[in-house]
Amino acid sequence: xxxxxxxxxxxxxxxxxxxxxxxxxxxxxxxxxxxxxxxxxxxxxxxxxxxxxxxxxxxxxxxxxxxxxxxxxxxxxxxxxxxxxxxxxxxxxxxxxxxxxxxxxxxxxxxxxxxxxxxxxxxxxxxxxxxxxxxxxxxxxxxxxxxxxxxxxxxxxxxxxxxxxxxxxxxxxxxxxxxxxxxxxxxxxxxxxxxxxxxxxxxxxxxxxxxxxxxxxxxxxxxxxxxxxxxxxxxxxxxxxxxxxxxxxxxxxxxxxxxxxxxxxxxxxxxxxxxxxxxxxxxxxxxxxxxxxxxxxxxxxxxxxxxxxxxxxxxxxxxxxxxxxxxxxxxxxxxxxxxxxxxxxxxxxxxxxxxxxxxxxxxxxxxxxxxxxxx
Numbered sequence: 001x002x003x004x005x006x007x008x009x010x011x012x013x014x015x016x017x018x019x020x021x022x023x024x025x026x027x028x029x030x031x032x033x034x035x036x037x038x039x040x041x042x043x044x045x046x047x048x049x050x051x052x053x054x055x056x057x058x059x060x061x062x063x064x065x066x067x068x069x070x071x072x073x074x075x076x077x078x079x080x081x082x083x084x085x086x087x088x089x090x091x092x093x094x095x096x097x098x099x100x101x102x103x104x105x106x107x108x109x110x111x112x113x114x115x116x117x118x119x120x121x122x123x124x125x126x127x128x129x130x131x132x133x134x135x136x137x138x139x140x141x142x143x144x145x146x147x148x149x150x151x152x153x154x155x156x157x158x159x160x161x162x163x164x165x166x167x168x169x170x171x172x173x174x175x176x177x178x179x180x181x182x183x184x185x186x187x188x189x190x191x192x193x194x195x196x197x198x199x200x201x202x203x204x205x206x207x208x209x210x211x212x213x214x215x216x217x218x219x220x221x222x223x224x225x226x227x228x229x230x231x232x233x234x235x236x237x238x239x240x241x242x243x244x245x246x247x248x249x250x251x252x253x254x255x256x257x258x259x260x261x262x263x264x265x266x267x268x269x270x271x272x273x274x275x276x277x278x279x280x281x282x283x284x285x286x287x288x289x290x291x292x293x294x295x296x297x298x299x300x301x302x303x304x305x306x307x308x309x310x311x312x313x314x315x316x317x318x319x320x321x322x323x324x325x326x327x328x329x330x331x332x333x334x335x336x337x338x339x340x341x342x343x344x345x346x347x348x349x350x351x352x353x354x355x356x357x358x359x360x361x362x363x364x365x366x367x368x369x370x371x372x373x374x375x
Contacts, residue, residue: 003287009358019342019363024322024354027212037214037272054267061270064277065219070194074256077220078265082185083110085204085220088260089181090114091233097122101150102143104135108158111183132313133160137168150179155187159347161312161322170199185209190292190321192285213276217269222257236262288357292321295355299323299364307374311350324350333371340370
């Protein structure tokens with residue numbers, strides 16, 4: 001499917017002001033998303049009059065999120081952040097003293113601290129060195145043992161843009177009987193996701209980066225076969241069957257992933273994220289992946305021609321739309337780009353560029369034009 005870039009740019013008001021190449025931090029909202037949130041907030045003024053619409057929204061959200069990642073609606077819960085979902089996994093899994101969790105040393109903190117926080121239970125967090133900016137399957141094989149209960153990884157690493165080999169990691173986990181957890185915030189909306197084919201047990205993702213949704217809205221996936229094994233660390237009226245029979249006090253957890261929803265959620269954010277997911281799926285995730293790959297190829301070729309060293313892995317199978325590169329004075333370089341209206345990020349001493357499908361070749365070339373040659 002070919003993307004009509006010029007038509008779709010009209011959906012993104014930020015294009016009128018900036019060259020926005022910072023989707024790995026937060027995306028500008030498409031017009032339809034901000035309008036949806038505004039309508040929801042206006043309707044909320046009528047209080048519980050719209051309660052039945054909220055229930056309809058819940059179901060539509062679950063169905064859309066399930067379609068995005070090739071899951072079932074019953075396997076989806078709404079969360080407010082990636083960290084909320086990952087903490088839900090860490091605290092509900094039956095882990096005991098002596099067990100270990102394996103992850104890579106370039107994971108974002110949201111996928112590190114929930115596991116380190118299990119040290120009080122005697123659970124070891126085993127952090128292994130990255131290779132080329134991500135988790136090498138052969139290094140993972142060497143690190144796991146009979147007490148490894150969890151392998152957790154980002155689908156795409158935030159710093160390097162390394163697209164981890166989820167299929168092979170998932171296969172290893174299935175062979176060893178290890179839970180496979182994925183932080184997908186840096187790939188959903190940019191690269192196709194299939195939790196079934198990758199053997200993913202749990203997945204969490206905030207919706208404000210590549211999914212182009214509002215802050216405070218995200219999705220959480222739990223493989224259906226595992227739901228009944230999990231006892232959430234926190235529960236509320238939304239977590240139980242018959243939660244509106246308020247004085248029955250029956251702690252029978254819901255049989256679906258929604259047992260992780262405590263009560264009132266950010267439905268304005270949910271409404272916006274629903275529209276954002278539908279928008280991107282209409283554009284086509286495969287088409288978005290191809291478009292962003294093309295844009296990063298243009299960017300990388302120009303930066304290399306100018307003498308910059310690319311920090312991201314350049315092997316095709318590990319590429320994503322995140323490109324980090326090395327400059328002599330990153331603070332000044334980032335400030336200069338921002339002054340010229342080119343919005344990128346400074347991360348761990350690298351300049352990180354992250355274009356989305358609506359960006360143009362001319363926009364990604366602006367990075368090199370502003371910075372000039374490295375020589």
